[in-house]
Amino acid sequence: MNRNTSHRITICTSCRNKGTTCQPGYELIDHLRKAMEAAGDTISGDFEISGTACMAGCDHPCTVAYHATRKASYLFGDIDPDDDIEALVDFARQYAVLHDGWCSSVDRPGKLRTSTLARIPATIMALEETAERVS
Numbered sequence: 001m002n003r004n005t006s007h008r009i010t011i012c013t014s015c016r017n018k019g020t021t022c023q024p025g026y027e028l029i030d031h032l033r034k035a036m037e038a039a040g041d042t043i044s045g046d047f048e049i050s051g052t053a054c055m056a057g058c059d060h061p062c063t064v065a066y067h068a069t070r071k072a073s074y075l076f077g078d079i080d081p082d083d084d085i086e087a088l089v090d091f092a093r094q095y096a097v098l099h100d101g102w103c104s105s106v107d108r109p110g111k112l113r114t115s116t117l118a119r120i121p122a123t124i125m126a127l128e129e130t131a132e133r134v135s
């Protein structure tokens, strides 16, 4: 298994709970950082967790993205700061050891099976360009 220390989890800080002015992104960042630290393994050192403004999933607050160099990226929606932290930590463990980051919905934990807004392949163009140079 190849671990990459450049994994990132990005959480939207602009998302508003439907019908309210509440923006739970910072609460989600805080809960996730604490849960990653409490996980008791090396996973927290493998991930940087940060916030950003809108990731264009506004109808599905909160949105959370996982990304890393040479790995597929994911955007999840409808993430609850109280109910979905365990699934986010479990997916971090899973994502850290997937060499290309690719996995099927049935393999993802908890709500992440059904709340995927996007799964974007790793930089295929760069990989194809490298293959051409080799041949």
Ligand code: FES
Pocket (backbone or CB within 6 Å): 012, 013, 014, 015, 016, 053, 054, 055, 056, 057, 058, 059, 061, 063
């Ligand atoms: S406001 Fe959060 S994705 Fe747009």
